[in-house]
Amino acid sequence: MAITAAQVKELRDSTGAGMMDAKKALTETDGDMEAAIDWLRTKGLAKAAKKADRIAAEGLVGVAVEGGRGVAVEVNSETDFVAKNADFQKLVSGITKAALGAGDLDALKRADMGGKTVEDALTAAIATIGENMTLRRMEAIEGDSVAAYVHNAAAEGLGKIGVLVALKGTDNGIGKQIAMHVAATAPMSLGEGDLDPAVLEREREVQTQKALEENATAAKPKPDAVIHNNIIPGRMKKFLEEVTLLGQKFVINPDVTVEQAAKDAGVEILGFVRMAVGEGIEKKEEDFAAEVAKTLAG
Template sequence: MAVTMAEISKLRKLTGAGMMDCKNALTETNGDIEAAKEIIRKKGQAVAAKREDREASEGCVLAAAKGDFAAIVALKCETDFVAKNDSFVALTKSILDAAIEAKATDLETVKALVVNGTPVANLIVDEIGKTGEKMELGYYEAISAPYTTAYIHPGNKLATIVGFNLADTDYQVAHDVAMQAAAMSPIAVSRDEVPADVVEKELEIAKDKARQEGKKEEMLDKIAQGRLNKFYQEVCLLEQAFVKDPKQTIQQYLHSSNKELTAVACKRITLNEE
């Protein structure tokens, strides 16, 4: 039977697939929309299987905050061209919105979510069928705190989320701290959260450097501790110099807004090389 342009357009709207893919699927199924949708989905599965060994190093990173919960999701693909495609960005946003609504705590939970009646895994396979590129849900981070904020750096390759201890935190103050986290890449909110193995490694590096400088053995611990403090100032969000005003730390900036205010959680995801 002949396939009409109206049928092709309808299937394309439902699936996002190309005109010829829609026409061929409808022709094969004698105009059966549901059967044609299944053919297009299977095509996506086949493409996904063929691309499994390819590297998905590009993608879209989005973040959002809703009350006491914030999340970041990174949907990965092969090329920057696809990463900037409106359909790909919209898919990333729909997954993020579902994760925020469900208050998903980890990547596996996000993968199991259903968006508008369709599992996230199937949505990704459908997008693979449209583009012919490998795609995967690469990263996911979430936080809960009395107040949360999110920042997406232009280009959708980097995003941060930050949580604060006070529900009435000023929006601009919170936004400034989220931008700080994007720019300065802290590994922890405070020094208490820096992993013990990282601290141990930094102390050993500092001691070795001091030895090479000819410092006395009995002075090494004190010198290493001093250099560790400097390390904390570089990698701990609250101790970092505020980018907008380096004369004060982030904690001092927060206290200038409210003496009780502090950051309690911070997550950062980037697909950029650093």
């Protein structure tokens, strides 16, 4: 299939690979972006690319905590200009507070908010502000205590990234620190047992292929047993240390893991929520020349 300049640019932006390497990767994988990323990684030409790099939506994330329950909601807008609007911020704050008493997203849409349902309040705001808005998702978490943190705060409890951390035990301030860590490192899961098996398997395939290719060109190739029993497990252990919250080095004290820092503070991390505006929504890009041609064609 024909590989477009826009595809090459997207792959380069998400992996940092060179133009020719990106083009070759796309050619080898018939334009499959995720497969092309893996192909580049097996050649040692790129690190794992995060889908969050392709965020397009605007809006705000709101977080609120009451007792041992914390909630996070995302409300999208068409432009960042509206996200800075005081009326929009008041709307998102109200929806977030309503979420404290809702079990899920559907229940939240039906929840009362100043005499209207949240859904009706959102519809009214769309008419007033003049821009489409969407209540996209809600997540809740519970523990003996819940710590919250908002990164790039637009107002109290509102920002581009919202984090909740649920703890077992008495929080002496470690919860906020862990929440800030989560905002900065974006772990994929709490621990290995919570990690998506598909993600784990994909990483194992990449590391296996990479190790075999490196060994094939090495001056002194290692026995297959060493590759499969030592090198690959070692790389998988490093991967888990990088992507699981409990295994990560604590940003405030890199000498210990987050799990150890929590233990030292007398608490156990039960779970976390990290919600960033627009994550998982892929940016739709169009080739500029094609866009101009289409415009001129009328």
